[in-house]
Each structure stands twice: as structure tokens, then as C-alpha cells.
Amino acid sequence: MKHSYEVVIIGGGAAGFFAANRILELRPSTRIVLLEKTQKLLSKVLVSGGGRCNVTNVISDPQEMIKMYPRGGKNLLSLFYQFGQEETVAWFFDKGIKLKTEADGRMFPETNTSETIAKCLYDSYTKKGGEIKLKATVKEIKFNSENHEILLENGDILQSKIVVVASGGAPKKDMLSYIKQSGHSIIDPVPSLFTFNLPKHPITEFMGLSVPNAHIEILNSKFKFQGPLLITHWGLSGPAILKLSAFGARFIAENNYNFSIQINWLGEQKVHTLVESWNKIIKQEGDKKVKRLIPNEIPNRLKEFLIHRAEITSELNLADLSMAKRQKLAEVLCKDIYEVSGKTTFKEEFVTAGGINLKEVDMRTCESKLIPNLYFCGEVLDIDGITGGFNFQAAWSTANAVALNTIERLQ
Numbered sequence: 001m002k003h004s005y006e007v008v009i010i011g012g013g014a015a016g017f018f019a020a021n022r023i024l025e026l027r028p029s030t031r032i033v034l035l036e037k038t039q040k041l042l043s044k045v046l047v048s049g050g051g052r053c054n055v056t057n058v059i060s061d062p063q064e065m066i067k068m069y070p071r072g073g074k075n076l077l078s079l080f081y082q083f084g085q086e087e088t089v090a091w092f093f094d095k096g097i098k099l100k101t102e103a104d105g106r107m108f109p110e111t112n113t114s115e116t117i118a119k120c121l122y123d124s125y126t127k128k129g130g131e132i133k134l135k136a137t138v139k140e141i142k143f144n145s146e147n148h149e150i151l152l153e154n155g156d157i158l159q160s161k162i163v164v165v166a167s168g169g170a171p172k173k174d175m176l177s178y179i180k181q182s183g184h185s186i187i188d189p190v191p192s193l194f195t196f197n198l199p200k201h202p203i204t205e206f207m208g209l210s211v212p213n214a215h216i217e218i219l220n221s222k223f224k225f226q227g228p229l230l231i232t233h234w235g236l237s238g239p240a241i242l243k244l245s246a247f248g249a250r251f252i253a254e255n256n257y258n259f260s261i262q263i264n265w266l267g268e269q270k271v272h273t274l275v276e277s278w279n280k281i282i283k284q285e286g287d288k289k290v291k292r293l294i295p296n297e298i299p300n301r302l303k304e305f306l307i308h309r310a311e312i313t314s315e316l317n318l319a320d321l322s323m324a325k326r327q328k329l330a331e332v333l334c335k336d337i338y339e340v341s342g343k344t345t346f347k348e349e350f351v352t353a354g355g356i357n358l359k360e361v362d363m364r365t366c367e368s369k370l371i372p373n374l375y376f377c378g379e380v381l382d383i384d385g386i387t388g389g390f391n392f393q394a395a396w397s398t399a400n401a402v403a404l405n406t407i408e409r410l411q
Contacts, residue, residue, distance in 0.1 A: 006161055006410055007033075008033055008160040009164040011034075011378070013041075014044065015399045016164070019166060019400075021121060024128040053108060055392055069383060069385045070247040070386070071353055072358060072382055075358050076398075078363070079398060088396050089107070096120075140178055141163060147160060161409070162410070163374050166377045179356065179380075184368065187354040187356075187357055192246045195345075197341055203305065214265055216262070225244045227239045236261075236340075258339075263337075264333070266295065290312055312328070356381050361376055364401070377398035379395065
């Protein structure tokens with residue numbers, strides 16, 4: 001069966017729904033359909049942020065915002081000036097949704113549930129007359145000068161002047177095979193935003209403990225970050241690890257998820273300055289135990305673990321701590337090395353590095369440079385952000401650019 005539209009949007013996620021909403025806001029008469037290959041709409045929105053939906057971040061300066069994207073940040077700059085954090089907050093506020101800012105800068109709906117955001121996107125679109133097709137898997141797209149033809153696996157053929165691909169991150173390259181037919185090249189997708197596995201390492205016994213300001217670097221690479229670190233039952237997590245995994249995603253994948261990290265449990269503290277400060281303490285408090293030397297931001301159980309890691313008994317008095325043992329303990333605290341083997345991803349919140357090659361996309365409009373009236377928005381592009389609302393912000397901003405240009409083409 002053949003159906004005719006002005007706009008077909010492939011993907012029922014955040015970017016697809018936002019583009020569809022903006023198109024109907026700007027041109028209510030648009031004949032538009034949104035295709036979703038599953039039976040579930042906005043699935044990533046619903047699970048993001050632990051079910052609360054991290055809509056955006058408090059950062060509003062586009063120049064600062066683009067620093068939060070390991071890949072594609074500079075390409076987003078003009079789009080953030082056009083529709084950035086402030087416009088996002090205002091758009092949802094206009095729909096009756098207030099966003100709140102948490103201590104780490106993340107912004108969530110005041111209702112504290114992602115259902116609020118999903119319902120807003122769905123209701124706003126359907127109330128304007130937007131059509132949705134579920135279980136609509138794209139088999140092939142035939143690109144023509146007048147109307148493109150989208151062939152679905154169920155046999156339906158959709159004709160449309162504008163095609164918008166908003167299918168999200170693709171864990172497997174062949175999921176974008178219908179795009180390759182257009183001549184576009186796909187940057188191999190690899191996981192981003194994952195935690196580090198330390199199989200059977202004794203540190204995992206301290207799951208749940210955290211350190212507020214650890215400095216972690218991937219050895220033999222340029223990648224390093226400082227921030228909160230969380231010990232889990234499988235290894236290491238927390239903001240510092242997630243940022244490291246995002247910026248180092250390709251390097252880590254190339255090393256088959258087997259690599260070494262060095263942790264400075266005390267942030268930027270240096271071994272020699274630490275030992276010097278200890279020497280003064282030991283002169284004055286020789287009858288105290290070794291644990292006295294480690295700052296209180298390190299939890300007590302973790303202090304014990306690190307002391308034993310330095311091959312020192314925690315019952316040892318400071319006066320009996322030799323210079324060699326002081327040096328060894330300082331090195332454990334400032335240069336602690338762990339072998340990572342594998343990753344753990346949050347399945348529904350899976351983020352990929354990779355996608356449509358940005359060199360083949362006009363990033364002012366998100367239109368293909370190869371095929372007129374073919375657009376891309378959201379994570380299907382080779383753009384990914386660190387945790388904190390940045391991936392959704394990229395979705396809103398690229399979707400808005402698509403909508404603005406689409407309206408011009410339909411005049």
C-alpha cells in the first residue's frame with residue numbers, strides 16, 4: 001500500500017519526536033508521519049536518568065557546552081546558539097513543565113519522573129494531528145529528486161519530499177544499512193559511557209564506597225579525568241570513570257577493553273609533597289596509627305585496603321613507619337594501578353560513539369550533503385556527549401535545526 005506525506009521521520013525517540021513537534025509548531029498543516037520499528041515509543045527518554053529523564057544541563061554558554069562532547073562538539077556550536085539550553089528550558093516551560101537543577105548541574109523535571117517528558121512529547125505531537133506507525137521497520141529508501149520512497153518490511157511504501165533519520169545510536173553498523181544505500185559513510189559505532197570491570201579484584205568487596213575527587217588516567221594514552229569515583233561489585237564507576245570512558249571510547253575499543261588505569265585517590269597530590277607533609281606529622285604524632293596519614297575523604301574501610309595494598313599493617317605506629325614504607329604508601333595513594341578487563345553498559349541507556357559521518361552533513365541545517373531533502377538528527381549522527389544531559393541537548397538542538405530547514409523546503 002502506498003501513502004503520501006510531506007515529511008517522514010524515522011525513529012520514535014527524543015530527536016524524532018522533537019523534530020516532529022517543532023515542524024508542526026511552525027507549520028501545522030504539514031502531512032507528517034513518525035515511524036518506530038518497535039512497539040515502544042520514547043524508550044530511552046523513559047529510562048534515562050534512572051527514570052527521571054536528565055533533560056539538559058545548567059550550562060547555557062554554547063562555548064562551554066561544546067566541551068562536553070568527545071565527538072562532534074564543535075559542529076554543534078551554531079546549533080546551540082540557535083536553540084540551546086535556555087531555549088530547551090523555555091520550550092518545556094511553555095508546555096507546563098518546570099525543570100529543576102541539581103547540585104551537579106543536571107536538570108530534571110520537577111515531577112522527578114521521565115513520564116512527564118515522554119507524555120509531553122507524545123501529547124504535543126498527536127494533539128496537533130501527527131501520525132505514528134509502530135512496528136514500522138525501514139527496509140530500503142529510494143532517493144529521488146521529487147519524492148523519496150521509503151519501503152517498509154511489511155510491504156508499505158511511503159512517498160515523501162522530506163526524510164528525517166532520527167533512529168538513535170546503532171550498536172551495530174548494519175542497523176544503518178538503509179543509510180549506506182544513499183552513499184553515506186558510517187563511522188563504526190563503539191560503546192561510550194560505560195563503567196570499568198575489574199574481574200575478581202579484591203577492591204570490589206568495597207562496593208558502594210566512593211571518593212569525591214580522584215584523578216584517573218588511562219596509561220599509554222592522553223585520557224585523564226578528575227572527579228567522584230564509585231566502587232561497584234564489578235569494578236569502578238562514577239562521573240570520573242564515565243567521562244573517561246566517553247572521551248577514551250575509541251582508544252578503549254581498539255584495545256579490546258583491556259587496558260591499565262592509574263588512580264590518584266587524593267586528586268592532584270604528588271608523592272614527594274605527600275611524604276614531606278607526613279614527615280612533619282610523624283615527628284609530632286609518632287604514637288598514632290598509620291591510618292592517621294590518609295585524609296578523611298577516603299572512607300575508613302578503603303583506607304585499610306590501601307594500607308594493606310602498600311604491604312603495611314594498619315596497626316603500625318607512625319614512629320615505626322620507615323622512609324621506604326612511607327614512599328610505598330604514598331605511591332599507592334597517588335599512583336595506584338589497576339588492570340581493566342571489560343566494560344558494563346546500562347543497556348537501555350546505551351550511548352554510542354559513531355554514526356553518520358559529519359563531513360557528509362551540513363551541520364548548520366543537519367541536511368545531507370549527498371542527498372537533497374534527507375536530514376539527520378540526534379544520536380544517529382557521529383556526536384556523543386558525556387553524562388549530564390548533554391546527549392539529550394544535542395537531540396533537541398539538531399532536531400530543531402532539521403525542523404527549521406524542513407519548513408523552508410515546504411514553503
